[in-house]
Amino acid sequence: LLAEGGRHIRQVCRGKQVLLVEDAAVATHAASLAGSLDAEGFQVARLTIPSGEESKSTAQLAAIWDRLGELRFGRDSIVIACGGGVIGDLVGFAAASWLRGVDFIQVPTTLLAMVDSSVGGKTGINHPTAKNLIGAFWQPKLVLADLGVLSTLPEGERISALAEIIKYGVIRDEVFFAWLEDHIERVGDLREAPRAIHRSCEIKAEVVTADERETSGLREFLNFGHTVGHAIENSAGYGTLRHGEAIAIGMLAESELALGRMPHWTQPLHDRLVRLVERARLPLRVPDAIPLRLADVQIAARSDKKNRAGTVRYMLPTRLGEVANVALTDEEVAPILLRYGVRP
Ligand SMILES: NC(=O)c1ccc[n+]([C@@H]2O[C@H](COP(=O)([O-])OP(=O)(O)OC[C@H]3O[C@@H](n4cnc5c(N)ncnc54)[C@H](O)[C@@H]3O)[C@@H](O)[C@H]2O)c1
Numbered sequence: 001l002l003a004e005g006g007r008h009i010r011q012v013c014r015g016k017q018v019l020l021v022e023d024a025a026v027a028t029h030a031a032s033l034a035g036s037l038d039a040e041g042f043q044v045a046r047l048t049i050p051s052g053e054e055s056k057s058t059a060q061l062a063a064i065w066d067r068l069g070e071l072r073f074g075r076d077s078i079v080i081a082c083g084g085g086v087i088g089d090l091v092g093f094a095a096a097s098w099l100r101g102v103d104f105i106q107v108p109t110t111l112l113a114m115v116d117s118s119v120g121g122k123t124g125i126n127h128p129t130a131k132n133l134i135g136a137f138w139q140p141k142l143v144l145a146d147l148g149v150l151s152t153l154p155e156g157e158r159i160s161a162l163a164e165i166i167k168y169g170v171i172r173d174e175v176f177f178a179w180l181e182d183h184i185e186r187v188g189d190l191r192e193a194p195r196a197i198h199r200s201c202e203i204k205a206e207v208v209t210a211d212e213r214e215t216s217g218l219r220e221f222l223n224f225g226h227t228v229g230h231a232i233e234n235s236a237g238y239g240t241l242r243h244g245e246a247i248a249i250g251m252l253a254e255s256e257l258a259l260g261r262m263p264h265w266t267q268p269l270h271d272r273l274v275r276l277v278e279r280a281r282l283p284l285r286v287p288d289a290i291p292l293r294l295a296d297v298q299i300a301a302r303s304d305k306k307n308r309a310g311t312v313r314y315m316l317p318t319r320l321g322e323v324a325n326v327a328l329t330d331e332e333v334a335p336i337l338l339r340y341g342v343r344p
């Protein structure tokens with residue numbers, strides 16, 4: 001797909017000038033795309049961004065703007081992000097803000113970016129006080145997901161993305177969940193990745209189409225596992241747990257919170273989720289090597305989303321394929337967090 005990327009981009013963009021912004025780890029893949037853009041007659045400039053979450057910064061954003069300025073990029077220019085979610089979010093925001101918005105193309109190179117961050121139009125950077133605080137909704141003209149690039153992706157990154165794939169089944173599609181139960185190992189080793197990526201994108205697109213700017217509440221469905229997951233991820237500190245690993249633990253904890261609260265969410269359903277997460281080789285609880293204090297996790301959960309006084313909102317499964325918003329107090333959640341490896 002990358003080798004014929006130029007042709008696909010030609011079909012959706014009028015401009016000739018392209019800035020291809022790439023993660024430092026994907027130079028070979030980006031070169032293949034650049035070659036096909038050249039062949040299609042585009043004028044291509046390339047800019048490499050260091051790998052890692054730290055690059056979702058004002059400094060890297062300014063580096064992209066500087067380059068666009070030097071190259072005198074006009075209204076019909078095209079900005080391409082080639083990398084994982086970090087590059088997609090950063091470069092998407094640069095495209096959204098340059099001349100109040102120029103054509104943007106996503107070329108996701110991680111499994112997570114293929115199933116999650118490249119779809120839905122959320123772009124942005126981090127602020128020292130919190131992640132993803134500054135940004136814009138800016139939809140890509142095209143998302144080019146070439147499965148070939150995943151061959152160089154480290155295994156841990158691949159496994160981490162399985163958490164989001166499992167999430168889609170729980171929130172929206174019982175049949176997909178059952179399919180994952182039959183194929184999770186083969187999704188993990190990429191033999192069955194196409195079907196999983198396709199269905200994940202469909203579900204995310206469906207949810208985002210119904211609630212693009214997070215106004216009606218539907219988009220919040222995507223937060224299943226994320227209230228606890230983010231709280232664990234943030235209190236563990238950046239780089240300690242991968243996002244998907246934290247979300248896996250978050251999904252299990254929130255599934256357990258649903259037991260007894262959601263009449264149709266039963267122990268057998270919870271057990272199926274545990275089994276699937278385990279077979280994906282995702283963690284089932286906070287590893288012993290990561291000491292997390294209950295008070296810190298609860299503070300992180302409270303600051304994560306707009307919450308009413310005294311409670312935190314969770315998306316809990318009501319049955320397989322459906323979730324609902326529930327507000328819970330710290331006292332209600334504490335015993336579950338303790339069961340998942342958080343310390344008193
Ligand atoms: N916009 C959204 O809707 C959305 C949704 C979910 C996550 N995100 C954001 O996405 C980011 C996480 O994305 P991610 O998990 O893709 O992380 P990432 O972009 O940091 O990529 C993970 C690692 O893989 C490397 N890499 C990428 N592609 C590779 C390849 N093909 N071969 C070898 N190495 C490769 C990168 O250099 C990096 O070290 C976070 O910043 C998160 O906030 C955004």
Ligand SMILES: [Zn+2]
Pocket residue numbers: 164226243247
């Ligand atoms: Zn997530």
